[in-house]
Amino acid sequence: MKIQAKAIYFNGIVQGVGFRPFVFKLAEELRIKGWVNNSSHGVTIHAEGNNLDLFYQRLLKEAPPLAQIVSARSIEIGLANYEGFDIVESEVEEEGDVLISPDVATCGDCLKDIENSENRYYQFPFTNCTNCGPRYTIIRDVPYDRAQTTMSKFPMCNLCAEDYKNPRDRRFHAQPVACQTCGPKLQLSDALGRPLPGIGVDQLAEGGIIAVKGLGGFHLVCDARNVGAVRRLRERKERGSKPFAVMARSVAKACREVDICTKAENLLQSSAAPIVVLERKLALKDALPEDIAPGIHTLGIILPYTPVHYRLFEGPYDFLVMTSANLSGQPLIYSNEEALEALQGIADYFLMHNRDIYHPCDDSVIQVIGNETVFFRRARGYVPLPILMPTIHVKTPLLGVGGELKNTFCLAFGQRAFMSQYIGDMQGYENLQRYYQELKSFQRVVNITPSAIAFDKHPNYQLTRFALEQPWPKHAVQHHHAHLVSVLGEWDRTEATLGVICDGTGFGEDRCIWGFEFLYGNSIGYERKAHLEYLGLPGGDAGAKQPLRIAYAYLKTLFDGEAWGKTEPLWSTLSSLERQILDRQLETGVQVFQTSSAGRLFDAVSALLGVCTKVTYEGQAAIELESVGTRFLQQQLLEDIVRKRESPHFLYSYEVRVENEVLILGVRPLFEELVRDVLQGVSRGEIAYRFHLTIAEAIVDLALRLGVSDGHLVLSGGVFQNKLLTEAVLRNCQRQGIKVLRSRSLPPGDGGLAFGQLLIANEVL
Numbered sequence: 001m002k003i004q005a006k007a008i009y010f011n012g013i014v015q016g017v018g019f020r021p022f023v024f025k026l027a028e029e030l031r032i033k034g035w036v037n038n039s040s041h042g043v044t045i046h047a048e049g050n051n052l053d054l055f056y057q058r059l060l061k062e063a064p065p066l067a068q069i070v071s072a073r074s075i076e077i078g079l080a081n082y083e084g085f086d087i088v089e090s091e092v093e094e095e096g097d098v099l100i101s102p103d104v105a106t107c108g109d110c111l112k113d114i115e116n117s118e119n120r121y122y123q124f125p126f127t128n129c130t131n132c133g134p135r136y137t138i139i140r141d142v143p144y145d146r147a148q149t150t151m152s153k154f155p156m157c158n159l160c161a162e163d164y165k166n167p168r169d170r171r172f173h174a175q176p177v178a179c180q181t182c183g184p185k186l187q188l189s190d191a192l193g194r195p196l197p198g199i200g201v202d203q204l205a206e207g208g209i210i211a212v213k214g215l216g217g218f219h220l221v222c223d224a225r226n227v228g229a230v231r232r233l234r235e236r237k238e239r240g241s242k243p244f245a246v247m248a249r250s251v252a253k254a255c256r257e258v259d260i261c262t263k264a265e266n267l268l269q270s271s272a273a274p275i276v277v278l279e280r281k282l283a284l285k286d287a288l289p290e291d292i293a294p295g296i297h298t299l300g301i302i303l304p305y306t307p308v309h310y311r312l313f314e315g316p317y318d319f320l321v322m323t324s325a326n327l328s329g330q331p332l333i334y335s336n337e338e339a340l341e342a343l344q345g346i347a348d349y350f351l352m353h354n355r356d357i358y359h360p361c362d363d364s365v366i367q368v369i370g371n372e373t374v375f376f377r378r379a380r381g382y383v384p385l386p387i388l389m390p391t392i393h394v395k396t397p398l399l400g401v402g403g404e405l406k407n408t409f410c411l412a413f414g415q416r417a418f419m420s421q422y423i424g425d426m427q428g429y430e431n432l433q434r435y436y437q438e439l440k441s442f443q444r445v446v447n448i449t450p451s452a453i454a455f456d457k458h459p460n461y462q463l464t465r466f467a468l469e470q471p472w473p474k475h476a477v478q479h480h481h482a483h484l485v486s487v488l489g490e491w492d493r494t495e496a497t498l499g500v501i502c503d504g505t506g507f508g509e510d511r512c513i514w515g516f517e518f519l520y521g522n523s524i525g526y527e528r529k530a531h532l533e534y535l536g537l538p539g540g541d542a543g544a545k546q547p548l549r550i551a552y553a554y555l556k557t558l559f560d561g562e563a564w565g566k567t568e569p570l571w572s573t574l575s576s577l578e579r580q581i582l583d584r585q586l587e588t589g590v591q592v593f594q595t596s597s598a599g600r601l602f603d604a605v606s607a608l609l610g611v612c613t614k615v616t617y618e619g620q621a622a623i624e625l626e627s628v629g630t631r632f633l634q635q636q637l638l639e640d641i642v643r644k645r646e647s648p649h650f651l652y653s654y655e656v657r658v659e660n661e662v663l664i665l666g667v668r669p670l671f672e673e674l675v676r677d678v679l680q681g682v683s684r685g686e687i688a689y690r691f692h693l694t695i696a697e698a699i700v701d702l703a704l705r706l707g708v709s710d711g712h713l714v715l716s717g718g719v720f721q722n723k724l725l726t727e728a729v730l731r732n733c734q735r736q737g738i739k740v741l742r743s744r745s746l747p748p749g750d751g752g753l754a755f756g757q758l759l760i761a762n763e764v765l
Helices: 019-029 052-061 108-115 158-165 201-205 227-237 262-268 307-312 336-342 429-446 462-469 479-490 540-545 547-558 561-565 576-588 598-608 620-643 668-679 684-705 723-736 750-764
Strands: 004-013 033-039 042-049 068-076 085-087 186-190 210-213 218-223 245-248 275-279 298-302 319-324 349-353 365-369 372-377 386-388 394-400 410-414 416-419 452-456 474-477 497-507 513-522 525-532 535-538 592-595 655-659 662-666 712-716 739-741
Touching: 004 052, 019 033, 019 042, 019 052, 019 085, 042 052, 052 068, 108 307, 201 218, 201 307, 210 336, 218 227, 227 319, 262 275, 262 365, 336 349, 365 723, 372 750, 394 750, 410 429, 410 750, 416 750, 429 462, 452 462, 452 750, 462 474, 474 479, 474 750, 479 497, 479 513, 479 712, 479 750, 497 540, 497 598, 497 684, 513 592, 513 598, 535 540, 535 547, 535 576, 540 547, 540 598, 547 576, 547 598, 547 668, 598 620, 598 668, 598 684, 620 684, 620 723, 655 684, 662 684, 668 684, 684 723, 712 723, 723 739
Parallel strands: 033 085, 210 349, 245 298, 275 365, 394 452, 452 474, 497 712, 525 662, 712 739
Antiparallel strands: 004 042, 004 068, 033 042, 186 349, 210 218, 218 319, 245 319, 275 298, 365 372, 386 416, 394 410, 410 416, 497 513, 513 525, 535 592, 655 662
């Protein structure tokens, strides 16, 4: 056969994942001559031989597990008559187009090295290879080479350099490779910074709280079975009732506390290693303390994903609280200096190392809902993976700034969009500074410098003000329109589609607070087809922290005369002064905002049932209401197994009326029947469950009235992180033959908003 020469180009996640040694070994096997290198555009191969087609096909089919090939091409070139096959140095070019891998959980091979007392990586807390370890959190710039990472200050010893240069070694060009001799150092200290021996295992066993520096930032860690330690951590961190995540020694240990389906188990053990929200087992003896996740039926479980975590489990415990180290309402702490200062009085000990974190990155949080992965928070393990848009083209480099809560921003150009890691709520100076810091550094990683900007229409958001100050073309986007288009963009769909968007707050075109919306549209525009009836919200967004006041205002608006008089027993915990102020507000309309918010509807019901009357974290009232309803359902299912009977299907009433050609969902009948049940002593679990089923029924009913049976229905907004509600909606849709589109790789809440903003601006600008 005739010897040919070809230039082969691969783009995608092909650097730092063992791609070049894979190419090298395959070239040797097939007797191909030439070279391979990293460039700012991916991986380039010069190949000479007589079976290049086979070589090319096997490169595509057998790529390393962490590689993601986005594009590949092969062109014929002139022969250079190479005598062997080499891996050559990376090219540094002005323009880069290479994708960076997310951080990857410790692989099985490295785990064996850590556990093997004969191995030179024995107990080394920074053991990694081409298949695992830090990536995004340590990179400063592309291409992904050691000099561009925070490992640049650790020169390799001779043995590590030998592994690094050996194409047959799995540590070949693993940029963070290091060992006890040349690598970063881990040090335990007390609260005064005095060095201590060990890594904190004894201190954890004795009930201590340790600030542990991880891949993307600090965690606060304690023994999850130690009730006193958990309570102290909650009090010191001023966390209210917000749940803690728990790291389990293994899936087997986690199974004793929570129910784990196959999909959830695969997520737990995946290279991304997210926190997975799982349902606690019913009536479990010796369960983890209730104070880990007060008032809710779930636990966020994560498995060890770094060598440090595995070493922490040398202690006599199977579960560790592993919660992000940040002060209430402030960004994640990631530098040693800040940790020592800010966590004084919270942590008893500090376990720190001297490898810098360049991109602070929280743990990702996921739940399996309707047998699909739903993101609550997308960060470590997934960022900076792109969203690919085969049929959508972003014509000019664009920035979507995201929302005010659970913020992420998005940069896009061409057929790729990059969502940042979860940054947090944009309230306070520190959070905004973190946003600006990450926006600047993220542009280098994804090689997109924006020249136009999309932002939320809410006039008082911090990021709206930021966007308006920029010199670029800009476009304001309605909040719920962005939610709808974000999902359509993920599915690479451009046709107008009906969507139901349920969330807490979004600034409406009529200057009211929207949040239970039926929109028909796409990135070009939308029509508001239906919504929850407007109700008076005292105090606006700030009023969401007082759900009983919301319930009072709603019922005062909906009820009159005798019906209102019957509600008197529900307000015993509201002072007479509070009631007077609310009555006066409702009479005058001062500081009362009209809202169609689904989130506030759930808050009001939660308060009426006495489930949650004071909110200490965003979404608490609705989350606890879901838990009460889910526990009732679980109990029903248990009883059904015994009694061999169907669980009851019971709905509250609601009304649908037409106003100005828009369908309005009226909830007065729902509240009348719900209040009757509360006053008659029906269990709050049954009422909560009925309420969820009723809202699910109403959603599909309105969608059918709007003609959805002819097409797809988008479900988006933070309320669809509610598993009980969402699975009821999905069952109803399945019965009616409705095809549902949900977020797949972004959160349905505000963490996915920036992508939709950007796609809408792309049409306008």
